[in-house]
Amino acid sequence: MALRRADFVIILSFIIIQLVALALVASFPAQVQTFEDPSDPGNSIIYIALFMIVSFSVLAILALKMVLVLRLIMVSAMIGGATLSFALLIHIIITPAWLVLISSAFLSISLISATLLTRDRRLMAATAGILCVGAIVILGTSLSLIPAILLLAVLSLYDYWAVRRTGHMQTIADGVVSAELPLLLRHIDSDGAETSIGLGDVALPGMLAASAMYHLTPVNGFIPGSNLLVAMSIVLGGAVGLMLLLRILGDKPAPGLPWINGGAILALAISYPLLFLF
Numbered sequence: 496m497a498l499r500r501a502d503f504v505i506i507l508s509f510i511i512i513q514l515v516a517l518a519l520v521a522s523f524p525a526q527v528q529t530f531e532d533p534s535d536p537g538n539s540i541i542y543i544a545l546f547m548i549v550s551f552s553v554l555a556i557l558a559l560k561m562v563l564v565l566r567l568i569m570v571s572a573m574i575g576g577a578t579l580s581f582a583l584l585i586h587i588i589i590t591p592a593w594l595v596l597i598s599s600a601f602l603s604i605s606l607i608s609a610t611l612l613t614r615d616r617r618l619m620a621a622t623a624g625i626l627c628v629g630a631i632v633i634l635g636t637s638l639s640l641i642p643a644i645l646l647l648a649v650l651s652l653y654d655y656w657a658v659r660r661t662g663h664m665q666t667i668a669d670g671v672v673s674a675e676l677p678l679l680l681r682h683i684d685s686d687g688a689e690t691s692i693g694l695g696d697v698a699l700p701g702m703l704a705a706s707a708m709y710h711l712t713p714v715n716g717f718i719p720g721s722n723l724l725v726a727m728s729i730v731l732g733g734a735v736g737l738m739l740l741l742r743i744l745g746d747k748p749a750p751g752l753p754w755i756n757g758g759a760i761l762a763l764a765i766s767y768p769l770l771f772l773f
Contacts, residue, residue, distance in 0.1 A: 501690035502741045504682040509692075509737055512624045513701040513730045516631035517723075519583045520708045523636050533710065534639040539646040542634070546650065554663055557670040569676050570607060573626060577603035580629030610677055622677040623694055630698040635705020640763070643706040647699055647756040654752035665748050668693065690741065696751040700733035700759035707763065711771070721770040725763065732762025 530538045556565045581599035589595050609615075610622045638646060657664035671678045681691040704726040711722035718724075736758025740751055 498738070498742055499684065499688050499690065501682045501684045501688050502738075505680060505690045505692060505741070506734055506737055508620070508624065508680055508682075509697055510730060510734050512627045512697055513631065513704055513733070515624075516628045516635070516701055516705055517708050517726055517730070519628065519632050520635060520705045522587050523583065523632055523709065530637050533637055534641065536642050536645055538638055539642040539649070542638075542646055543649050547653075550657075550663075550667065553667050553670065557666060562670075562673065565670065566676065569671075569678065570611070573622070573677070574600075574603050574607050576626045576629050577606055577622065579633065580625045583629065583632055611675075614675055616681070616683065619677040620680065620682070623680050626677070627680075627694050627697045627701065630694070631701035631705050634698065634702035636709050638702070638706055639710040640703075640706055640767075643703050644760060644763075647703060647752075647760060650695075650699060651750075651752040651756045654750040658748060658750040664750070692737070692751055696737070696755055699752060700729065700736075700755050703756075703759050703763060704729040704733075707767075711767075718770070724770055725766045728762040728766035729759045733759040735762075 532538075553565065556562075556568075578596075578599045581602045582595050585598050585602075586592075586595045589598065606618075606622055606625070610618045634646075635643070654664065668679065678694055679691045680694065680697060681689065683689045707729055708722055708726035711725060733755050736755040737751070739758070740749065740754040
């Protein structure tokens, strides 16, 4: 199946979001890391447990047809996520922490409010991208490479099971669409052709790239900026996985993480030895 314009827009958006996140990783303050020891594999277990709790909580809310409750919870989470994303950028410009927090919260509430009131597609896409950037930076700086790979591998298996076996991931996606929340990266062509992927399909492989960028030491590589080159290869590997997913499966419901995470992990497996070991 040939790729459509909507597919290329999503692939380009996938790459741009991750590059923006990588640009912010270098300035991330170490004192606000989520975990004291990013190399502890137990950190991945915590994230996996949180992911499962959120997934099945959303399913329960949808089963009870409590769409308003879902919207309230998700909107609160989006405001928090967008505040974090804005803070990552603003703290580079403004020093006082209180002013960073107030400015970020103001921008976040304004953006989310405008998005929900207008339901403008471009604004929805921008909001989704901003949420992804914050998630990528936090996850990538919180987990070094081994825990990050573990998280990607487990969630890829879960995604396959949730789509192919139980189908409940599609139920969650349909619920998010019906609630009109910017939790999917979507593009609709003028002829009505649509391509969409979940924010997790962008944030999780992006997390691996951010982890490489943040936790690998450039001076230990064979050329300056080896960590950036590994991170860039991971971004491209994930993009190739996404392209193959869209090229082969088209509009059919399919687990995206095995393809996208697989491409990202394969790119890491190739680039890391070349730049840090051989």
